[in-house]
Amino acid sequence: MPNHSEQEKDEVSFFPNVLLSEMALAIAVIGLLAVFVSLFPLRLGEKFNPANPPTVLEPEWYFMGVYQFLKTQSVQPIHGVMLMVVFGVFMVLVPFIDRSPERRPLRRPIFTALAFFAIVEFLALTIYGYLSPGQSGSFSNRNFTITFVTVNLLALVLIVVVFAVNRRIVRGAWK
Numbered sequence: 001m002p003n004h005s006e007q008e009k010d011e012v013s014f015f016p017n018v019l020l021s022e023m024a025l026a027i028a029v030i031g032l033l034a035v036f037v038s039l040f041p042l043r044l045g046e047k048f049n050p051a052n053p054p055t056v057l058e059p060e061w062y063f064m065g066v067y068q069f070l071k072t073q074s075v076q077p078i079h080g081v082m083l084m085v086v087f088g089v090f091m092v093l094v095p096f097i098d099r100s101p102e103r104r105p106l107r108r109p110i111f112t113a114l115a116f117f118a119i120v121e122f123l124a125l126t127i128y129g130y131l132s133p134g135q136s137g138s139f140s141n142r143n144f145t146i147t148f149v150t151v152n153l154l155a156l157v158l159i160v161v162v163f164a165v166n167r168r169i170v171r172g173a174w175k
Contacts (some may be wrong), residue, residue, distance in 0.1 A: 055134070056133045056134035058129070058130075058133055058134075061126060061130075064125070064126040064129040064130060065121075065122040065123070065124075065125035065126040065129065066080070066084055066125075067129060068125040068126065068128055068129035068137065069083075069125055071129075071135075071136045071137055072136065072137040072138070073136050073137065073138040073139075074138075074139060087118070094111065098111050106162065106165050106166055106169055107166065107169060107170075109162050109163050109165075109166040112162050112166075113158070113159040113162045113163065116155065116158040116159060116162060117155045117158070117159060120151060120154055120155040120158060121151065121152075121155060124147070124151035128144075128147055
């Protein structure tokens with residue numbers, strides 16, 4: 001058992017050592033952000049003119065997936081809203097549902113597969129929303145159906161890969 005003086009040698013005091021290193025990192029990140037902002041300035045869109053409004057109104061990128069989901073013809077608005085509410089409540093409850101002490105995602109295949117599925121679906125809906133502004137998704141539209149099937153197959157392949165990797169980890173092939 002190490003004595004008290006050996007433990008004190010290994011510890012680093014928070015003030016000023018850790019605090020100064022964290023502040024130096026924060027200043028470096030802010031400086032890097034200032035460099036990128038000055039090198040690649042963001043251009044604003046056209047100023048809104050109430051006399052000539054745009055023909056297609058679209059949300060920001062972080063709402064585009066949900067917006068495209070709600071624009072799908074076979075989805076009723078109340079069902080889309082309820083699905084988003086259930087998804088939000090599920091995301092809040094995940095830490096209470098998954099009580100596993102394991103932190104590596106590949107050793108928790110169910111939640112990793114669910115996360116991959118949600119990410120792939122959201123990204124696909126976002127991209128499809130930007131590629132088809134102002135259009136509703138319909139399963140009678142061939143491009144929409146092909147995109148829908150392809151994205152779901154990709155999500156299914158990711159889920160199978162997660163479970164296959166987990167199986168190899170459990171058997172001891174990977175560490």
